[in-house]
Amino acid sequence: MERSGTVTPPYVAGPLHLGPFRALRMAPLRVGDPATARTFGRSQRKVLDRLARWEEHGQVARDRVPALYVHEYTAAGLTVRGVVGVLDLSRRAVLPAERAVLPHEGVRPAQADDLADKLAEIRLHPAPILLVHRASETLRSLTRGQVARRPTHAFRDRIGQEHRLWAVTDPDEIAAVQGEVAPSRVLIADGHHRYAAYLRLQARDPGGAADHGLVMLVDQTDTPLHLGAIHRVVQGVSLPELTRAVTSIGGTGDRVRRSAALDHLGPDHLVATDGEHWSALTLPTGSGRSAVELLHEAVLPSLPRSPRSVDYHHTAEKAAAAARPGKAVAVLLPAPDVDHVVAVAADDRLLPEKATSFQPKPSPGVLMHSLLDG
Template sequence: MDFARDVPPYVAKPLELLPFRALMLAPARVGDPASARALARPYRDVAARLLDWIEQGRAIADSGPALYVHEYTAGGLTVRGLVGALAMSRRSASMADRAVWPHEAIHHEQAGELADRMHQMDLNPAPILLVHHGVAELRELLAGVTRARPEWRYLDRSGQRQRIWAIRDADLLARIGELLSETRCLLADGHHRYAAYLRLQQEHPGTAWDTGLAMLVDQDDTPLFLGAIHRTLPGTTLDGLVDAARAAGASVAEHGRRRALGALDSTHLVLTDGATWHTVSPGDLDRDAAVSWLHDRVLPGLPREPMRVDHHHNVDDALAATSASSPAVLLPSPDFDQVRALVESGGLLPEKATSFQPKPSLGAIMRPLTDA
């Protein structure tokens, strides 16, 4: 199995989110899968293609640089984030000066492919998501911004409700910068894009590639939902999983489907082949995440290595892919503070360990590098 093992470098304090001139798809095209063709191959033509779209009214370029408050609602959950160009040129020398904390390893080759693609496009097509516990004054400042009428407000094609405010006042931008300077944040989504940003900065220092598009969400204000990503393991068996879990010191019990699924919580996993159901209690998850225990203690003990690990963002999708030759491991949702404490003590989670939701629709805010 080809697990991600590379750890991207850490961006150092002070955390800086800098103004940029946003590019957006027109409201009728945000969230429309057909709009993805604007960002499709050949990537070297994307910048010119988007200029054509602006002339045709299918995309919008802001009038000048700004930081943006982006508030979006999906499935009844509202998320508010501060969007800017994240300064990437400083690398941390110690744990104490780390501003951005990745929580998953990455595949170096995948990050390189993304870097090459963005360089050809001259574009950051979507922000990475950063999460922190913000200070009260910053929350109050951003709440004040959102009391004004948004500059863009619409329901997109996917059903997300978008509201975007531009912050251009120099004094307000300066105060926001001061409040952000000592922030340390968890990289919630976009680990490979973050690594691609770092590679592009290293290859093109002193240019617009010194920064990368990011959205910073205050988990104490409008928290992202943190869900589990479940696994199916083609090529192994349920009996092999059960034996490996017991060998790793867990208590394993067979139950019916309803009881097993009802036991899926912060201290239990569920193993199933669709016909037989087992609950698994590792017993020491107060010190470790369930997904780490699975990858570090159980999978290495399987009598037959799976052909691959398939990932599923909800239980129904995982069970639809489950069979006698592809058993499922249903994982409990991790806790934000547990993940943060783990990474700030020097640990990492396996790839695709967490699912921060909802993410903003593609095209709501992009950053052209030719105009940065």
């Protein structure tokens, strides 16, 4: 499917296979360090030389035994836990029922190609992509059993995230986790372009190390990522024009006080402001579309002229601050529903660009996968 210059990446076929790997781990003071992140943007030789130098000086550790890992991290008071391993990417789904990894955002082919080129150069996955699912009770119990033990590693990184790691090396325990993961259907929460780059690299060099990509599988029931909205600022549009566009598709618009505006947000309700006036916009129900879908598919096309641009903000406060009477309207959106996002992806649909914000993300460098290790 193609939409606004983006495409849906290929689907990996189930059953999912999450394999153990020999992790590379940055020293705690390197994790979260901006200088570390900049290193991964350099050329192949510089990245490999820097990693070798860090490993020589004890700033990068290489685990001797392949393992699956339970990674628990805490950021801004929220604790997230997941299983980290290398996902088999070698089989593509032909039928919808075979799809096991579900993207919900489109990817830009050129960006995915560039990332694939970079992975091919540095031969390293610096961080896992984040996948979410509803784990089985058995998998949840297996994970909690690991967490009841003493962590293999525990530390606080440079930006204040707390990390705990458990290396699962026992073959029977690995097999038990793999058996529970196998029938899962998972949603990409973060890392759509890296996922597409994984698949491009695998297609270029099948049968080797690129057959596997580093992932973290988060149980969205047990220790969920926070799913927030990303708000819009529509440039070149007035608040009355936006309100008339909503009413033209069967919705309603009512002026509200600024102090109570956010109380009106809901699955079918937007809030808009031009910085001076505030409106609660009720969208037509029964379409099966989320608020962000209706905004882009129905409301914006109903404006008398196309917006000059649409800007994105992760907080309502920053979006509202960018609004200007007669010039720019901030459109504040409700937080998406995870199960609706899964349903959209399972239906082979894409949400509009920047429709979801899964947080918090772990710092890169906690667990890395070297493609040189196979």
